[in-house]
Amino acid sequence: MQDVVSIKDNHIVLPDGSIEKQTTTLNLGPTHPATHGVFQNILEMDGERIVSAKQTIGYIHRAFEKIAERRPLYQITPLTDRMNYCSSPINNIGWHTTCEKLLKIQTPKRVDYLRVIIMELARISDHLICNSVVGVDAGAFTGFLYVMQYRELIYEIYESICGSRLTTNIGRIGGFERNFTNVTWEKLERFLKEYPKALKELDDLLLRNRIFMERTIGAGPISAERALNYGFTGPNLRAAGVDYDVRVHSPYCSYQDFDFKVPVGSTGDCYDRFLVRDQEMWQSMKIIEQAYQKIQDFKGEEAEVYHADVPDYYLPEKKDVYTKMESLIWHFKIIMGEIDMPVGEVYHCVEGGNGELGFYLISDGGRTPYRLHFRRPCFIYYQAYEELVKGAMLSDAVITMSSLNLIAGEMDS
């Protein structure tokens, strides 16, 4: 890649005293279709090369950390939905496992495996959107529409468990609100059977596609050292060649029981990010298949377990709430958040769609957190954007942005 300064020198220089700049300011966003979310980029352009980029974020800041200080644990779950809304079940379960860590709740194995299935489905739907959108930004729209029906199937699986699709609010502290029904299992089986074919076709469409490769190879690269210094995590860090994965390094939800590989790239450019996400989807499929097999091994009473025994935080059964006074009172107490939490400080993290999604929860023994801080991976790695696109073409800036998988909701919290 040519040095920006030398390109500038070859340009026509305006006469002295001229008020005109040699560079053009280009405003990309806040609601430009190429930005995939509400954030703005002020680019200084020299012809079609980017001299500098200045990111503005915060357009959809909703003060989640402040609101969380007034809410009992359950009322915080819907806030986490709205961070990375491409994979909200991971946020929900991440939040619930944080609460479980604070409350020292042990979940049964079957619950862990059910959670793993849901989280890996969420990871697939997250990566699926990101990868197919990289395709769209490189000019291949077909793949995006084609895989969308499998995201739809994943959403139907969520729907059959929790009743909603995008902002799921799935699960409870201790497990799930209900056992997986036959409909869920049927849909999951269908997904396991049909999806690999579709993913294979997406791979065939893009992986060795010459246009796609030339657009993405070398676009927005980052070295492993710089990526670590910038606080990259998740697929973007792994594309730079660091095999850090929270699922392996600090396992939660019994991830240590599963056999899977952590794919890594080497150059940290758009193509490597695409490859890492693609391979992660295949690995997620492997994990879901294993979890499905493991769940089949539970027999009799064990096969009915879908939550831990934590009456203080787990809502009583609906039919009891309607017929028994004690259950009704207890239901009310939990819903209104009238249960004091233990005093403590806990940091818990899960591997979200974009990387290490951390929850730093401080409880002073009240009914609501004293302070809750979300470590949003997107917010931290978007800082590197200027370094990634400096000297690149405008079209590279767009494709870099989509391959970083920036989610405005997660960034602004």
Place this chain on the structure above:
Amino acid sequence: MGLTYDRIKEKLTEKFGGQVSNFEEPYGMLCFEVPKDMNLKVMQFLYDDDELRFRFLTTLNAIHYPDNKGRELAIVYHLHNMVDNVRLRFKIYVDITKPDVFTATRLFEAANWLERETYDFYGVNFIGHPNLVRILNVDEMDYFPMRKEYPLEDQTRKDKDDEMFGRGGSAGYGTVKTEDDTTIAESEKDNVGDKLI
């Protein structure tokens, strides 16, 4: 598993003596406290030392303790040694009237926006930060909203005009208010005549 918490404690005490204090391990994570002007020195030591290698800044944030006179604001750093897979957390406390802290941006690029965010919400002044301006809130804001003196709005307040949110005026959808501050259904308003406000 090479690096243990005992070893980290030993190394820190060896280097900084009693200045690094209050070692705890709540929920399996090493925590300690550092004097406010030592944050950078400790972080640099943790970064450079060949054995410790804490070279990843996981996150940093602030906490407000209004009753903690003289040390109202706590700034919390989460560091990670990825080679040995060890995490730790340390805190510094500053006076809210003079919340000056050294920036970590020279060590970690990741600290840049995190410190801007902390400044934005708590007003912590990071000395040496290249661009300490608000990041998520509007630029014109003249207070630091996450401090505890700004409670969230009372959800039962009555004086707010909700008309813009489709809730039909301050009395609620489908209702009107009378002079003596009682709420009646809109269909009843003909019966009370000019008592409406």
